[in-house]
Amino acid sequence: MNQMKTNSMLSIKSLTVDVEGKTILHGLNLEIGKGEVHAIMGPNGSGKSTLSHTLSGRDGYQVTAGEALLDGEDLLSLETEERAHRGVFLAMQYPVELPGVNNMTFMRESLNANRRARGEEELDAVSFIKLVRAKASEVKLDPKLLKRDVNSGFSGGEKKRNEILQMAVLEPKLAILDETDSGLDIDALKIVADGVNALRRKDRSVLLITHYQRLLDYIVPDHVHVLANGKIVRSGDKSLALELEDKGYGWIEQLPETAAGASA
Amino acid sequence: MPAIEQTVEELVQESYQHGFVTDIESDTFPPGLSEETIRHISAKKSEPAWMLENRLKAYHRWLTMVDPEWAHVEYPEIDFQDISYYSAPKQNQGAKSLDEIDPQLLDAYNKLGIPLDEQKALSGIAVDAVFDSVSVATTFRQNLADAGVIFCPISEAIQEYPELIQQYLGTVVPYTDNFYASLNAAVFTDGTFVYIPKGVKCPMELSTYFRINEAKTGQFERTLIIAEEGSSVSYLEGCTAPMRDENQLHAAVVELIAMDDASIKYSTVQNWYPGDENGKGGIYNFVTKRGDCRGDRSHISWTQVETGSAITWKYPSCILKGDDSVGEFYSVAVTRGMQQADTGTKMVHIGKNTTSTIVSKGISAARGQNTYRGLVRIGQKAENARNHSQCDSLLIGDKCGAHTFPYLEVRNPTAQVEHEATTSKISEDQLFYCRQRGLSEENAISMIVNGFCKEVFNELPMEFAVEAQKLLNITLEGAVG
Numbered sequence: 001m002n003q004m005k006t007n008s009m010l011s012i013k014s015l016t017v018d019v020e021g022k023t024i025l026h027g028l029n030l031e032i033g034k035g036e037v038h039a040i041m042g043p044n045g046s047g048k049s050t051l052s053h054t055l056s057g058r059d060g061y062q063v064t065a066g067e068a069l070l071d072g073e074d075l076l077s078l079e080t081e082e083r084a085h086r087g088v089f090l091a092m093q094y095p096v097e098l099p100g101v102n103n104m105t106f107m108r109e110s111l112n113a114n115r116r117a118r119g120e121e122e123l124d125a126v127s128f129i130k131l132v133r134a135k136a137s138e139v140k141l142d143p144k145l146l147k148r149d150v151n152s153g154f155s156g157g158e159k160k161r162n163e164i165l166q167m168a169v170l171e172p173k174l175a176i177l178d179e180t181d182s183g184l185d186i187d188a189l190k191i192v193a194d195g196v197n198a199l200r201r202k203d204r205s206v207l208l209i210t211h212y213q214r215l216l217d218y219i220v221p222d223h224v225h226v227l228a229n230g231k232i233v234r235s236g237d238k239s240l241a242l243e244l245e246d247k248g249y250g251w252i253e254q255l256p257e258t259a260a261g262a263s264a
Numbered sequence: 265m266p267a268i269e270q271t272v273e274e275l276v277q278e279s280y281q282h283g284f285v286t287d288i289e290s291d292t293f294p295p296g297l298s299e300e301t302i303r304h305i306s307a308k309k310s311e312p313a314w315m316l317e318n319r320l321k322a323y324h325r326w327l328t329m330v331d332p333e334w335a336h337v338e339y340p341e342i343d344f345q346d347i348s349y350y351s352a353p354k355q356n357q358g359a360k361s362l363d364e365i366d367p368q369l370l371d372a373y374n375k376l377g378i379p380l381d382e383q384k385a386l387s388g389i390a391v392d393a394v395f396d397s398v399s400v401a402t403t404f405r406q407n408l409a410d411a412g413v414i415f416c417p418i419s420e421a422i423q424e425y426p427e428l429i430q431q432y433l434g435t436v437v438p439y440t441d442n443f444y445a446s447l448n449a450a451v452f453t454d455g456t457f458v459y460i461p462k463g464v465k466c467p468m469e470l471s472t473y474f475r476i477n478e479a480k481t482g483q484f485e486r487t488l489i490i491a492e493e494g495s496s497v498s499y500l501e502g503c504t505a506p507m508r509d510e511n512q513l514h515a516a517v518v519e520l521i522a523m524d525d526a527s528i529k530y531s532t533v534q535n536w537y538p539g540d541e542n543g544k545g546g547i548y549n550f551v552t553k554r555g556d557c558r559g560d561r562s563h564i565s566w567t568q569v570e571t572g573s574a575i576t577w578k579y580p581s582c583i584l585k586g587d588d589s590v591g592e593f594y595s596v597a598v599t600r601g602m603q604q605a606d607t608g609t610k611m612v613h614i615g616k617n618t619t620s621t622i623v624s625k626g627i628s629a630a631r632g633q634n635t636y637r638g639l640v641r642i643g644q645k646a647e648n649a650r651n652h653s654q655c656d657s658l659l660i661g662d663k664c665g666a667h668t669f670p671y672l673e674v675r676n677p678t679a680q681v682e683h684e685a686t687t688s689k690i691s692e693d694q695l696f697y698c699r700q701r702g703l704s705e706e707n708a709i710s711m712i713v714n715g716f717c718k719e720v721f722n723e724l725p726m727e728f729a730v731e732a733q734k735l736l737n738i739t740l741e742g743a744v745g
Contacts, residue, residue: 098698110703
């Protein structure tokens with residue numbers, strides 16, 4: 001547990017988080033190495049979204065103990081946008097609509113904000129258009145969506161693909177996909193999964209948060225963790241996901257370590 | 265939502281950019297309003313007797329009227345005897361060219377980004393500069409005269425083109441119209457006159473820049489634009505004033521007249537001093553603007569970006585008399601600090617197949633109160649009239665207010681009238697989404713607000729659209745970092 005991997009991308013230790021005065025994460029530990037894909041599965045209310053929001057720095061998530069290091073740097077003391085500048089990307093479960101804000105403009109402004117913060121030169125409009133067209137074809141997004149307002153009137157599948165496109169453009173070190181599979185039919189799911197697979201790199205780690213096993217048929221994780229009652233109660237490989245699919249989450253709830261307050 | 269509130273607090277503290285005072289010797293009437301004051305104004309302008317008679321008629325009418333109270337705004341009673349009704353820079357009287365104008369005045373306009381020197385001016389834009397009660401310079405008059413276009417101070421038009429003034433002045437907004445329009449008809453001191461002859465497309469953008477400088481004065485200007493058959497013109501106005509602790513009154517009247525196939529596009533970027541964050545000082549902007557689509561297939565379009573003034577009370581309207589005529593109203597109104605705005609439009613459909621479009625975007629931040637008030641009236645004979653109204657309100661923070669009062673009167677069964685309204689808040693979700701992508705909170709707010717206003721900004725002439733966008737960023741973004 002306290003051995004720090006030399007190729008660590010994300011290292012979470014004893015993370016305890018309160019939301020509106022209620023403790024949701026109870027001393028969570030998680031190590032993600034560079035280039036690894038980890039899946040976190042768990043029943044509703046187990047703390048999956050709390051984990052993704054805490055890591056990305058959303059207001060209202062109170063860290064009362066523990067730490068999270070990104071590439072060795074303390075993540076939890078940074079502002080939301082500073083975490084983005086360091087390479088944290090959250091593909092959201094419910095991507096937000098921004099009426100009147102052009103999708104392309106939004107992505108260019110985001111990318112350039114990140115580049116400025118990293119002391120890199122901004123991309124001009126022409127280079128950006130080239131980049132975004134190439135990325136759109138990589139993740140199979142209809143280029144017409146680039147001209148529309150951010151997520152405005154997009155179908156559920158289009159919104160999720162637009163998240164993957166933003167991820168492709170921003171090239172994060174750590175991509176967190178929060179229930180990206182929810183609400184997608186099987187064709188849309190495949191396209192999103194293909195997009196994520198196309199973006200797998202040795203220096204990019206992915207944290208997949210999902211309720212269902214089926215996403216993992218298309219994005220094969222290196223490790224699977226089961227989250228229950230704010231803690232990781234089981235870790236394993238892909239077969240753990242299949243076991244969960246078989247037995248459901250009921251048996252997890254019965255485990256002694258699942259009980260609140262028990263030490264992991 | 266502490267993050268949003270904090271940003272709003274910072275935004276609100278952003279100071280006003282045009283608050284300087286020009287130290288210039290002026291000829292200013294002592295405060296007070298009486299028949300004597302009006303005779304005095306008329307004499308200053310060497311007006312013909314008929315003009316004085318019109319003024320006195322309006323004054324006596326005004327004495328019988330009361331300050332209207334129906335608007336959703338609050339202010340202490342105005343003491344009309346405590347206002348000076350005329351103030352003019354002394355050295356300017358009778359200046360015929362820029363060389364004769366006090367350099368301090370030119371300097372004031374340079375500071376505002378409006379060079380009056382034609383060599384330095386924005387290409388393609390002619391400017392009439394109104395300083396307190398008088399027009400101090402009008403650029404590119406010769407170029408325009410070559411095209412047959414008259415562009416001059418209205419006080420000059422009263423002397424030079426009395427037949428046009430007598431024929432048209434007060435025919436769209438009569439002196440009996442309302443309290444402030446009557447007051448204006450009695451005491452107006454200057455403003456702009458535009459006449460576009462038959463078939464002429466005005467070769468330049470025309471603009472008036474209004475500046476209030478002197479303390480305790482009211483500005484009462486009058487603008488009259490006439491577009492003859494088949495002609496077209498695009499006109500812009502901008503407004504600023506120094507920061508002062510007492511409120512100042514600006515009560516203007518604008519009349520537009522479009523004949524057959526004529527089109528008038530009237531754009532306003534209003535940035536009068538709004539007062540400080542506690543509501544001290546600022547301009548009361550009580551204005552009557554109305555366009556008369558007198559001819560068939562005529563077209564009048566109002567676009568306004570209202571970011572200043574302590575109180576804004578104005579309803580640029582269209583009377584759609586001509587068959588197939590078109591009226592449009594595009595508006596962005598921002599209130600922050602303690603600002604109050606009650607603004608909107610009236611679309612009065614009289615002719616057949618008349619069409620009107622209303623797009624109103626209200627933005628409220630801090631303790632600002634923003635009201636849309638609009639009337640769509642379809643008359644008995646207005647066969648196949650159509651209106652589409654869209655009123656959107658955006659709230660930033662939780663101490664501000666947005667209010668919508670749409671009035672509809674339909675007297676012809678063939679009418680098609682649509683009204684859409686939305687109220688939204690910049691949500692914590694939206695800000696989190698933007699920040700997660702690496703944008704700062706200010707950038708996120710500015711991007712969302714500009715997106716919200718896009719439909720209106722698209723209607724502004726190019727230079728003004730950029731200006732308006734900048735102004736909005738200054739107004740709403742400002743002091744952070």
